[in-house]
Amino acid sequence: MTQKMGIIGWPLGHTMSPTLHNFLFERHGLDAKYEVWPTQPEELEAFVSRVREEKIQGVSVTIPHKQAVMKHLDGMSFRAKSVGAVNTLFWEDGQLFGENTDVTGLIAPLRALQKQPETALVLGAGGAARAAVAGLNELEIESVFIANRTRSKAETIAHDLAARVVDWEKRQTTTPDLIINTTPLGMAGDMQDMTPWPGEFPSGCVVYDIVYNPLRTRLLREAEQSGCLIIEGLEMFLQQGLAQFRLWTGQEPDPDTARELLRSALG
Ligand code: ATR
Incomplete structure (x- = not known):
């Protein structure tokens, strides 16, 4: 079954995350798809329930949910706790965890x-x-x-x-x-x-x-x-995404090809 991953935020304008992750899935031969899920604040709790029910493998979390999502999780990394924000959801031993890969x-x-x-x-x-x-x-x-x-x-x-x-x-x-x-x-x-x-x-x-x-x-x-x-800021964007990919797949991505992809996507 195709594994599902994606990004939540509101409003979700243009994001390069699908470009990066779908490229990495394909390069690593993974049967996975990264989607865009515009989610309003009042829909957040229901969204996290959906992540649990459908066993969505990984989620990128962006504005305005980075703090609000914390109370719906089973646990958080030390880093996410100290920043007080979560930008990544992932599963570990059947528990839904939050991490902050922006750091x-x-x-x-x-x-x-x-x-x-x-x-x-x-x-x-x-x-x-x-x-x-x-x-x-x-x-x-x-x-x-x-x-x-x-x-x-x-x-x-x-x-x-x-x-x-x-x-x-x-x-x-x-x-x-x-x-x-x-x-x-x-x-x-x-x-x-x-x-x-x-x-x-x-x-x-x-x-x-x-x-x-x-x-x-x-x-x-x-x-x-x-x-x-x-x-350049692109390096931070790239590295936060590569860190998410590692958490979701356990695989080590190649930064150079992904960097080239993003540079050409930005023109
Ligand atoms: P993010 O969460 O992405 O860091 P943000 O919360 O909107 O974005 O923060 C943007 C920062 O840029 C704020 O610190 C803001 O300053 P204020 O706290 O005074 O609003 C700062 N900022 C935005 N426009 C600015 C401007 N024209 N000159 C100086 N600082 C600016």
Whole structure:
């Protein structure tokens, strides 16, 4: 029987997850299909019951369900608990578990750096920023700062996880070794010409933008011109998806072909 997997969220606009997962299933010769399940908040509980009844093998969870889904599960990873959000459902020993592979995806390219940063600055304070701070804590980065337009949201994350708050207006007075943008500044559309870091970069800084459309945001282009090492948001998207695939299938995917697929899908 064909195994079912898919993504829930509301509204579910364009997502590259089906492209990635269906490609991986085919490459690994798996009889599985990844579907798109738009699910409103009031339908979430019934959806989780359906996952149990139909033994749906794996689910990607996106906005607005990442927190709400937690109370419907049998258990959660330490990582999902510390972030306070679940983006992946999977089965283990007959129990429905939650994991947060956004953190796995975010830290994968950082683990590959030759030199680990000592000071990191996270820009923004939404769900992605929370995953970023949790990831930086997991990597044991010495000093993690967070700056957000609405300071109180940064304070909440700093309180829950290990980080210190910097005023949004003063963010450029810091000299981090790593800057991670989790705001939509630079995203295709109205914000494409914007950057969360106008002006000079600290020398030798690594700049990571989790925005992946466009592939090279203004932030990344300017950072590269300044001689910084850059990490594209597509890498985080790819790595969070590969981590899901491992949880659902127990198989080890090849990152290079999947990366090429996503790059060409984004144009
Ligand atoms: P996600 O869950 O994907 O991280 P989000 O919760 O919408 O998304 O968070 C987006 C972050 O980008 C927020 O921290 C937001 O700042 P506010 O808390 O002040 O709303 C930040 N952001 C959005 N637009 C911004 C802008 N024009 N300038 C600066 N920050 C912005």
